[in-house]
Amino acid sequence: MQKMFEEKGLGGLVSSWAGSGQNLPISTDQLQSVLHCDVLNQAAAKFGVDPSQLTSMMTELLPHAVGKLGSSGQAAAAAQ
Numbered sequence: 545m546q547k548m549f550e551e552k553g554l555g556g557l558v559s560s561w562a563g564s565g566q567n568l569p570i571s572t573d574q575l576q577s578v579l580h581c582d583v584l585n586q587a588a589a590k591f592g593v594d595p596s597q598l599t600s601m602m603t604e605l606l607p608h609a610v611g612k613l614g615s616s617g618q619a620a621a622a623a624q
Contacts, residue, residue: 545610552577561610570606572599 546558552574560568576584576599588595 548578554578557607558610561607562613567607567611570603572596572603575599575603575606 546555546562549555549558554570554574554577557568557570557574560566579599581595584595584599588598591598593601
């Protein structure tokens with residue numbers, strides 16, 4: 545995931561989320577620049593929400609979710 549953000553010049557955001565310091569915010573425009581419209585539309589349809597509503601929710605939840613995983617991804621490995 546970090547590679548997708550780095551390609552758009554947003555790698556520092558993900559690094560801030562994975563670290564122990566303050567999470568930098570991400571705007572809906574920044575998130576939409578990383579995720580393809582098709583992906584957002586498919587996910588929104590799956591959850592029964594408008595794509596713009598999903599993007600807005602993701603800007604709030606994504607930094608916290610990545611932070612819970614930590615920079616080593618231990619939570620993801622433990623969940624498998």
